[in-house]
Amino acid sequence: MSGRRIDSDSDVVRDHALSPVAGKDDLQKLVAAIPEDVRFVLMGESSHGTHEWYTTRAELTKLLVQQRGFHALATEADFPDQFRVNMYARGLSKDDMTSTDALHNFKRFPQWMWRNDEWDHMVSWINGYNRATGMAGNLDKAGGVGVYGMDVYSMHASSRIVINFLDEVDPEAGKRARQRYACFDRFGKDAINYAFQFAAGGASCEQQVLQVLMDVIQKAACYDQKDDSGVLAAEKKFSAVCNARIVKDAEEYYRQMFFSSQALTWNIRDTHMVDTVKMIEDHLANDYHVAAPKIIIWAHNSHISDARASDMGRSRGEVNVGQIMRQEYGNEAYNIGFLTHRGSVAAADEWDQPVRRKTLRPSMEGSYERLMHDTGLPSLALDIRNAAPELNEALKGPKLQRFVGVIYLPKTERQSHYSRSWLPEQYDMVVHVDKTKALHPLETETSWDKGEGLEGEEFREPPETYPFGV
Incomplete structure (x- = not known):
């Protein structure tokens, strides 16, 4: 041996x-x-x-x-x-x-x-x-x-930023965005209420958020604010487009929540994250003329x-x-x-x-x-x-x-x-x-x-809008 x-x-x-x-x-x-x-x-x-x-x-x-x-x-x-x-x-x-x-x-x-x-x-x-x-x-x-952030959970905050941008560049477009985003108003501040109502047979806001996104992309393409430095203008229009995309993808996330497996909503979220990385890449290439953008991701x-x-x-x-x-x-x-x-x-x-x-x-x-x-x-x-x-x-x-x-x-x-x-x-x-x-x-x-937590408390499930695991 x-x-x-x-x-x-x-x-x-x-x-x-x-x-x-x-x-x-x-x-x-x-x-x-x-x-x-x-x-x-x-x-x-x-x-x-x-x-x-x-x-x-x-x-x-x-x-x-x-x-x-x-x-x-x-x-x-x-x-x-x-x-x-x-x-x-x-x-x-x-x-x-x-x-x-x-x-x-x-x-x-x-x-x-x-x-x-x-x-x-x-x-x-x-x-x-x-x-x-x-x-x-x-x-x-x-x-x-x-x-930059790349998550999908800021639907209401993102919609406010989109409206503010459109108000600045085209007040009529801002007015249209308010009317279209008002589709969410009846559901209150918690976006999960939209998921519940849609699952119960309510109408979706899918077309409205898509129309706003198209408006923002068009307005951002010709944005030229004379009072802004080149960098400030580049960042403002990039922010507007990203936030409009967040509203669109968040609407899909909540709309699918009760009709599909958890895998689909997870996939919507991670696909959105990658799309955001790609947008950052394009932003660096087009607005800053970086030939081969290099990006670090923390997640x-x-x-x-x-x-x-x-x-x-x-x-x-x-x-x-x-x-x-x-x-x-x-x-x-x-x-x-x-x-x-x-x-x-x-x-x-x-x-x-x-x-x-x-x-x-x-x-x-x-x-x-x-x-x-x-x-x-x-x-x-x-x-x-x-x-x-x-x-x-x-x-x-x-x-x-x-x-x-x-x-x-x-x-x-x-x-x-x-x-x-x-x-x-x-x-x-x-x-x-x-x-x-x-x-x-x-x-x-x-x-x-308090160490591992208080004894005897009733555990409440966290909302799916932010999975407790990650």
Whole structure:
């Protein structure tokens, strides 16, 4: 019998890992692993409330901006709220004196997802970088690094922005938009009421929102505000078109909610996110004359991974941003997943409840997180795109993977937060930090340190308008 030692999967992972992933020099090695021809870097997160995911993505983003000339950051956020950040970052805001001021529009749950110290510091850096390099407000230099939201949930806020734009450029078009968007007035502020009424046989607003979008596209194409700088005009008309598209896609999202599977509404949302990235690409190319726009995307792992390599695509028929970007851009798209074994996380117990610093339980046996933990390394990164055969074999799925959104339910950990996945097909790179901590919201309540939540409270299902997972 041979005395040769047979390596365990964790041994193989450790042998192929870059570790630690802690300082700037370590992150520089990760950037070096990203091919030079990549134009879209998708950065994930295993939860919406982990300090290390915000700070690590921020440092990687800075390096990509400084060394690779990336032009914009697209985020899993509402477009109107993040557009205020964009205006501050580009040096175009007349009202916001600080990065914290620019975060003021993030008011609805989960406001702490973007109103936190980590994002505040990143916004301040982008503003400082744009000013220091002379890019802020400079049409010849893409107006600086832009920051945009790409989600679909801002129907009412977006409709107000559209009307304001049309009022400025063509008051008659603004009047028509008011009349058409008034289709939603009878449903109140909660868009889910529109879904209920349509399901009960009510008329849809589909044609009205499409007509407004066509008006906005036409008016934006010839927009030339003499009082605005070139960059300000470019951003204002881009915002108008994006917001009109949000209203159109949000109407479809809610209209389909009770007539189709959950997969369809998920697919509408993620397809909208990709469409927004494409619009940012066209915006940079057409308005700023950037030959090959480069865009960074921040979103949850469930969005930036490849859905075909998880239960999302294989069992539920869902597509996601990572899959669509790979299909349409090939090797120009590069996605990075982020995993952790244990620690703490900022999350709520229920929908629309205060954020809490909750204990994140150790990962389950049979999960990729536990496999990474078993290496004994405090942090590591794996270059999956160029993985050796033995590493691919060690990572072979299916294995469980944890997904924590804005709500964390440790008592139903397996059912609520784990899904099967095939990691080698899911990401181009994986970063694992064994113990992570909660991000730091700008505001917290007395319940912040209540651990896993109050006992004996009745659990209320969160609205489908914002799935608690991601």
